[in-house]
Each structure stands twice: as C-alpha cells, then as structure tokens.
Amino acid sequence: MNQRTANRLNTAINQYLDSRDLLDKNPGWVIQESLVGGLGVFATRDLQPGEVIFRDSPVIIGPRCLPDCSRICASCLSKTPLKQCKNGCGLDLCLNCPSTGHQNQCEFIRKCLPKSVALTEDFRKTLYENYTPITSLFLSEKDKDVIRCLIAHDRDRHGHEIDSLKTIGLQFEKNDEKFMRFVCCAMDANAFEVTVGTNESQTSVRGLYPLGSLANHSCVPNTTHVFDNDQRMIATASKFIEKHSEIFQSYTRLTWGTAARLYHLHITKHFVCKCPRCKDPTEFGTFMGSVLCKLCRGIVSPLNPFKAAARWRCRDCQNVITGKDTGELMTLLGSILKNMASDDFPFMLKFLNGKLKDVVPDDNQVAVELKFKIVWILGHRNGYKWNDLPTELLQIKKTICEDLLQLLEKLRCGQSKMRGLLLYELFCCKREFYNRDNKQITEIQALLHEAALILKYDATANEELKNAWKIDSI
Numbered sequence: 001m002n003q004r005t006a007n008r009l010n011t012a013i014n015q016y017l018d019s020r021d022l023l024d025k026n027p028g029w030v031i032q033e034s035l036v037g038g039l040g041v042f043a044t045r046d047l048q049p050g051e052v053i054f055r056d057s058p059v060i061i062g063p064r065c066l067p068d069c070s071r072i073c074a075s076c077l078s079k080t081p082l083k084q085c086k087n088g089c090g091l092d093l094c095l096n097c098p099s100t101g102h103q104n105q106c107e108f109i110r111k112c113l114p115k116s117v118a119l120t121e122d123f124r125k126t127l128y129e130n131y132t133p134i135t136s137l138f139l140s141e142k143d144k145d146v147i148r149c150l151i152a153h154d155r156d157r158h159g160h161e162i163d164s165l166k167t168i169g170l171q172f173e174k175n176d177e178k179f180m181r182f183v184c185c186a187m188d189a190n191a192f193e194v195t196v197g198t199n200e201s202q203t204s205v206r207g208l209y210p211l212g213s214l215a216n217h218s219c220v221p222n223t224t225h226v227f228d229n230d231q232r233m234i235a236t237a238s239k240f241i242e243k244h245s246e247i248f249q250s251y252t253r254l255t256w257g258t259a260a261r262l263y264h265l266h267i268t269k270h271f272v273c274k275c276p277r278c279k280d281p282t283e284f285g286t287f288m289g290s291v292l293c294k295l296c297r298g299i300v301s302p303l304n305p306f307k308a309a310a311r312w313r314c315r316d317c318q319n320v321i322t323g324k325d326t327g328e329l330m331t332l333l334g335s336i337l338k339n340m341a342s343d344d345f346p347f348m349l350k351f352l353n354g355k356l357k358d359v360v361p362d363d364n365q366v367a368v369e370l371k372f373k374i375v376w377i378l379g380h381r382n383g384y385k386w387n388d389l390p391t392e393l394l395q396i397k398k399t400i401c402e403d404l405l406q407l408l409e410k411l412r413c414g415q416s417k418m419r420g421l422l423l424y425e426l427f428c429c430k431r432e433f434y435n436r437d438n439k440q441i442t443e444i445q446a447l448l449h450e451a452a453l454i455l456k457y458d459a460t461a462n463e464e465l466k467n468a469w470k471i472d473s474i
C-alpha cells in the first residue's frame with residue numbers, strides 16, 4: 001500500500017468511525033485497500049439481500065450547479081415557499097425557518113461582497129447554484145479532516161463553482177478559497193445526488209457522504225442505496241455478499257449501454273471500469289449497447305467493448321462496421337428521445353414499436369429509456385391515470401414492466417431500487433386488472449411486499465410502500 005493510501009486509511013478509520021457515529025456493535029463493513037484502486041469498503045461478514053450495511057449522514061449537502069432547478073431553503077433544504085433572506089445575502093429562506101443555521105453563512109457572504117454589488121436575479125441565481133462549498137468553511141475541524149482524506153479530482157473542469165462565485169463579485173481569503181476549491185473537487189469525485197421535497201415538488205441536491213464516498217464502482221453492484229427524510233444515505237445489500245468481498249455501488253445508470261457507461265465514468269470520475277459487464281460485448285446477453293445489421297438484421301456488437309470507436313461485427317452475417325457508424329446512430333436516436341415531447345405518449349409508442357425495432361435490439365438502451373418513460377406516464381399523467389386507462393394500455397404497461405424486470409435480472413442487478421419501483425408499478429397494474437374483474441388482490445401482495453422491502457427507507461416512496469413491508473407476504 002502506498003504511503004498516501006496508508007495515511008488516508010488511518011485517518012479514515014480514526015475519523016469516520018469515531019466522529020460520525022457509524023460504529024454499531026457489529027458493523028457489516030470495514031475500510032481497506034481495494035484492488036480496483038485506493039480505498040474501498042469490504043464486508044466483515046456474510047450479508048443477506050436487503051440487509052442494511054450502513055447509514056451515513058452527509059458532511060456537506062446543498063444545491064448543485066443545475067440550470068433551471070427549483071430553489072430550496074438555504075438553511076433547512078426544504079422546498080416550501082421561500083423569501084429572500086432579510087439580511088441581504090441574496091439567498092432564500094423558507095417562511096418557517098429560523099435563520100439561525102444560516103446566520104454564519106449569511107454574514108460570511110456579506111463580508112465577501114463589495115458594497116457596490118447589486119443583488120440582481122442573475123447574481124442570486126449564480127450564488128444559489130454555487131454556494132454549497134461556502135458551507136464547508138463552517139464545519140468542525142474534525143469534519144474538515146474527514147473531507148481532506150477523500151480523493152479529489154483536480155483536473156481543469158473541477159472547482160468551477162468558486163470561479164462562478166468570483167465572477168459575481170465575491171472575494172475570498174486565500175486559505176478559504178483553497179479549501180473551498182478542494183471541497184468542489186472532492187464533491188465531484190464523491191458526491192451523491194439526493195432528491196429533496198415531496199412527490200409533487202422535488203428537486204435535486206448533492207451530498208458528500210464520507211463512508212458512501214469510499215465505496216468503489218461496479219456496473220454489477222452488490223448494493224443499492226436510498227435517502228431518508230433526513231437525507232441520510234441507507235445502503236443495503238442488493239444481493240448476497242460473501243464475507244471479505246468488496247462492497248460496490250454503481251456511479252452510472254445501470255440501464256445505459258457499455259459505451260455510455262464507460263464514457264460517463266471516464267469524463268466524470270476519470271477511470272476505466274473493468275467489471276464483468278464492461279468486459280462482455282453482449283452485456284450478459286442483453287445487447288443493450290448493440291444495433292441491428294443493415295444487411296441481415298442480425299445483432300451487431302463491438303469486437304472490443306473498451307474500444308467502442310473501433311470495429312463492430314454482425315453476429316449473424318459477420319459484416320463489419322465502424323464504431324463511428326454505430327455511434328452516429330445512437331446519437332441520432334438519443335436526440336430523437338431527448339426532443340420527444342414528454343407527454344406525447346402516442347408518438348412514443350409508435351416509435352418504440354416501429355422505427356426503433358428496425359434499427360436496434362429490443363433491449364437497446366434507447367428502447368429501454370423509452371420504456372421507462374412510458375411506465376412513468378401510464379397510470380400517472382393526466383389523461384392516463386389508472387382509472388382512465390383502457391385495458392389495452394394497461395396491458396402494454398404490464399408487459400413493459402415485466403420486460404424491464406427481466407432485463408434487470410439479466411443484468412444481475414438484484415434487489416436494486418429500480419427493481420423496487422418496477423415491482424410496485426407492476427403491482428399497481430395487476431391491482432387495476434383485479435379491481436376491474438372484482439377479484440381479491442391477495443395473490444399479488446407478494447409484489448407489493450418485495451417492492452416495499454426494497455424501498456421502505458426511501459423518502460420519496462409513497463405511504464403505501466412505506467408501510468407495506470410490514471404485511472405478511474404470501
């Protein structure tokens with residue numbers, strides 16, 4: 001182990017365990033050197049699917065630089081009606097929030113602000129999108145040390161929040177600026193996206209979870225995580241984890257093809273994933289990144305998944321095409337998907353069952369993304385609520401949910417959050433069918449029960465899901 005890793009391990013163990021209240025009597029995890037790089041989290045005993053491995057609170061949490069995201073209270077992160085801080089820092093507070101938690105930040109921002117700067121809407125927007133690193137200056141020294149021992153990405157694209165704050169006129173002392181830049185880089189390497197707000201009005205923030213930050217990535221993860229109402233991260237085993245094996249989470253969407261996942265990991269986290277799914281050109285037989293051969297409609301997959309820009313070959317007629325051609329097709333399909341009106345359900349269905357079927361296999365990532373869009377429309381959107389759905393559309397939704405669940409199984413996702421959500425949607429479809437036929441729903445309770453076991457800690461889950469894990473499964 002190199003000296004830096006050894007020092008980080010030492011600090012991590014001393015600081016994390018003792019300052020962050022993570023130690024229960026028999027924790028299922030330990031921090032060790034990882035084979036994939038740096039530190040990692042390992043199982044200290046056999047862990048069963050669904051078992052909570054750890055709960056972790058954020059050391060920093062706040063808005064991220066996302067255009068058009070709706071604002072939250074700078075003090076309590078709630079998404080209730082807001083008003084401008086009366087002391088004139090330019091941030092918003094909720095109507096009920098005592099501003100005490102915000103006072104230090106408020107004074108600091110005003111101190112960094114030359115008198116001549118006006119609190120225009122542009123100023124307030126830039127401040128809101130970039131103020132999270134400012135909160136790090138008010139942490140205890142112990143928490144600052146916890147952050148200092150995380151890895152941080154120091155390439156050019158990281159740390160731009162501080163530049164944005166300086167463009168709107170804020171002036172920082174040298175040491176403050178240095179630490180805030182480090183925090184930005186540590187957040188880019190380690191932060192998690194957290195949804196806050198209620199089902200009707202949600203927004204997304206970023207949180208830095210010290211223990212969560214030490215879990216490495218695999219596209220075949222063995223954990224899943226959700227966030228509770230206090231923005232605590234709850235990581236559970238998504239499958240059986242043998243004692244001493246490494247605990248992995250996924251930093252990408254599991255429903256992306258290999259080229260998309262590798263690109264995302266390279267751009268955002270600067271490493272090449274070498275997990276079994278990335279190495280397999282068939283992606284466990286799902287062909288999520290593949291296209292169809294123009295000559296014979298066979299499946300065309302990359303000869304080397306790590307060089308997706310190189311050659312691809314049809315598995316039937318052996319025709320060889322360039323990665324550039326498949327890349328262009330995927331970009332075109334991606335842009336059609338992106339520009340699709342979010343409520344144009346008839347077009348989505350027509351595209352899924354028409355053009356798309358001519359050019360990509362059934363489980364190609366674009367088809368999968370479209371299927372997910374359809375799942376979130378049918379039963380939920382105005383005009384497509386459960387009561388309004390004709391049997392034909394209900395059947396379509398049921399089939400899509402079943403297809404997607406089968407796909408997740410092929411991808412070896414185990415008890416993932418996505419599985420929980422799909423099981424619940426499938427349960428709702430079947431319940432609708434059963435209600436229309438006046439049948440007892442007891443025989444489909446098992447679906448609800450399993451979904452609830454996966455999602456019971458998730459702050460965004462509805463009340464039915466939060467309570468259903470208590471019912472006896474049949």
Ligand SMILES: C[S@@+](CC[C@H](N)C(=O)[O-])C[C@H]1O[C@@H](n2cnc3c(N)ncnc32)[C@H](O)[C@@H]1O
Pocket residue numbers: 034036037038039040150151189190212213214215216217218269270271272273274
């Ligand atoms: C959130 S940190 C994970 C903990 C990290 N290993 C450490 O020592 O602090 C993310 C970084 O860990 C490394 N990493 C995570 N998963 C990896 C993997 N599967 N292969 C190679 N490096 C990985 C990369 O450097 C990545 O940017």
